[in-house]
Amino acid sequence: MTASGDTARTEHDSAHAPDRSPINRLAVCSLASSAVTLFGLGSVIGIALGVVALNQIAVHHQRGRGLAIGGIALGALTLIISMFVVVKVFVEG
Numbered sequence: 001m002t003a004s005g006d007t008a009r010t011e012h013d014s015a016h017a018p019d020r021s022p023i024n025r026l027a028v029c030s031l032a033s034s035a036v037t038l039f040g041l042g043s044v045i046g047i048a049l050g051v052v053a054l055n056q057i058a059v060h061h062q063r064g065r066g067l068a069i070g071g072i073a074l075g076a077l078t079l080i081i082s083m084f085v086v087v088k089v090f091v092e093g
Contacts, residue, residue: 019063026053027064030071040082046075 026049034046050072057065 021062024053024057024060024062024064024068026050026056027067027071029053031067031074032071034071034075034078037078037082039086040079043075043079043082046071047079050075 030046030050030053032046033042033049036042050068053064053068053071056062057068
């Protein structure tokens with residue numbers, strides 16, 4: 001094989017190699033805490049952890065961007081639902 005053939009093979013192999021960078025733990029915690037709302041407290045914590053996780057993922061080239069975005073989205077959704085429930089309880093007495 002020639003040197004260029006070896007280079008092409010290496011590039012091809014690395015293109016299909018699985019990514020071995022670690023998953024950001026704050027992204028996982030963001031999704032988990034957003035799922036456990038605790039009357040909105042878990043939602044706020046999940047949103048905050050998701051934002052911090054996105055920053056860490058970008059800086060340290062980690063995996064878990066989808067988990068962080070999911071944690072933020074789920075946190076926002078559960079926060080809105082929690083706010084509606086609290087308002088409904090206070091209005092209906």
